[in-house]
Amino acid sequence: MKLIDIKNAKSGMRLARAVENASGMILYGEGIKLTIPIIEKFNSLNIDSIYVEGKSEPRLSRERYLDAADIAFSKVSDNPLMNEIKKGFTEYINSLYE
Amino acid sequence: MNKQSYADVRKKVERLSSLPTIPPVATKILKLIGSENISLNKVTEFISRDQALSARVLKIINSPVYGFPGRISSISQAVMLIGIGALKGMLLGISMFDMMHKTMMGLWEHSIGTAVAAKAIATKVGMKEIEDVSVAGLIHDIGKVALGICYPELYKNVIIAVGEKKIYIVEAEENIIGANHAEAGSWLARKWRFPLSLVNSIEYHHNPSARHSSMTIAIVHLSDTIIKMMGFGFSGDPFAHRIERIAWDTLALTGEDLKGIFIEIEEAILSQETSIF
Ligand SMILES: [Fe+2]
Ligand SMILES: [Fe+2]
Numbered sequence: 001m002k003l004i005d006i007k008n009a010k011s012g013m014r015l016a017r018a019v020e021n022a023s024g025m026i027l028y029g030e031g032i033k034l035t036i037p038i039i040e041k042f043n044s045l046n047i048d049s050i051y052v053e054g055k056s057e058p059r060l061s062r063e064r065y066l067d068a069a070d071i072a073f074s075k076v077s078d079n080p081l082m083n084e085i086k087k088g089f090t091e092y093i094n095s096l097y098e
Numbered sequence: 099m100n101k102q103s104y105a106d107v108r109k110k111v112e113r114l115s116s117l118p119t120i121p122p123v124a125t126k127i128l129k130l131i132g133s134e135n136i137s138l139n140k141v142t143e144f145i146s147r148d149q150a151l152s153a154r155v156l157k158i159i160n161s162p163v164y165g166f167p168g169r170i171s172s173i174s175q176a177v178m179l180i181g182i183g184a185l186k187g188m189l190l191g192i193s194m195f196d197m198m199h200k201t202m203m204g205l206w207e208h209s210i211g212t213a214v215a216a217k218a219i220a221t222k223v224g225m226k227e228i229e230d231v232s233v234a235g236l237i238h239d240i241g242k243v244a245l246g247i248c249y250p251e252l253y254k255n256v257i258i259a260v261g262e263k264k265i266y267i268v269e270a271e272e273n274i275i276g277a278n279h280a281e282a283g284s285w286l287a288r289k290w291r292f293p294l295s296l297v298n299s300i301e302y303h304h305n306p307s308a309r310h311s312s313m314t315i316a317i318v319h320l321s322d323t324i325i326k327m328m329g330f331g332f333s334g335d336p337f338a339h340r341i342e343r344i345a346w347d348t349l350a351l352t353g354e355d356l357k358g359i360f361i362e363i364e365e366a367i368l369s370q371e372t373s374i375f
Contacts, residue, residue, distance in 0.1 A: 049161070081340075088356045
């Protein structure tokens with residue numbers, strides 16, 4: 001499942017989560033295949049983003065993610081809790097590139 | 099220029115909305131936020147009268163920063179759903195974006211990112227007032243904008259000192275200006291009669307244990323660090339503060355929870371490359 005900007009919605013994509021209106025009523029259910037009229041309808045309803053099926057490309061390269069984490073944590077690298085959080089993050093990043 | 103006294107800094111920051119460098123829309127917003135007996139009707143009317151502002155409010159409220167992705171189409175609906183406190187905070191966030199110097203653009207991303215992270219964590223721990231927590235994340239560093247506007251030259255030196263001496267921005271602000279951004283932000287939030295939880299989460303986002311750690315403070319504290327770790331935005335401060343044990347224990351997150359939070363945040367950021375940043 002990935003969350004996409006409505007600008008990137010294309011016909012043929014499948015909704016991975018239902019789209020509801022403000023009162024919580026389901027407008028389009030999970031699994032619905034998008035068509036141009038449906039996408040236009042989303043636009044007219046001010047819907048900015050939707051969940052569709054598929055996996056998104058990571059935002060950064062693995063090295064850049066891990067570098068960012070190293071720099072951010074460079075002053076706290078002797079702290080067990082911080083190391084635990086960073087370890088969890090490293091595992092998550094690695095799983096993006098499996 | 100010499101370092102100011104703490105009282106001078108406070109006085110200047112509290113008079114920020116009357117500075118000539120503040121854009122007109124931001125001045126109008128700040129005046130509204132600070133007015134006494136502000137009513138939902140008044141805010142709705144104010145936002146609705148300004149088309150550009152209306153569009154921005156709807157954009158943010160329909161984004162993953164808030165709990166209502168893609169469901170709000172009118173300002174009155176928006177105002178009813180998120181409530182006056184969160185709305186004031188969001189308007190401040192928007193005016194903050196207007197006030198920000200171009201060199202501080204990364205701070206807006208950092209702020210949006212922290213709001214997104216705060217929402218993900220608040221949802222995970224089952225909090226009810228998610229919008230209030232998002233907004234607390236959005237404006238936690240408002241004091242940086244305030245200090246940057248009041249002391250543009252000194253603030254440049256602050257950023258330089260952080261880079262050269264590898265110190266925390268809080269330290270550099272105290273050394274060079276005489277007060278830090280958490281203090282400056284809380285002065286504004288108090289002056290503008292923000293809800294106490296918002297004031298506290300601005301004031302204690304680096305050191306929650308100085309206050310009996312509330313859920314909202316703990317969430318903002320952790321979000322600020324997570325978003326830095328994830329390499330999103332730039333807050334002028336590359337170094338994460340140590341997460342305080344008491345805040346961490348308040349949240350009681352498991353390793354699995356944390357992973358779910360990372361996933362939520364990445365998805366939200368990826369979906370928003372163009373629309374709100
Ligand atoms: Fe901060
Ligand atoms: Fe921050």
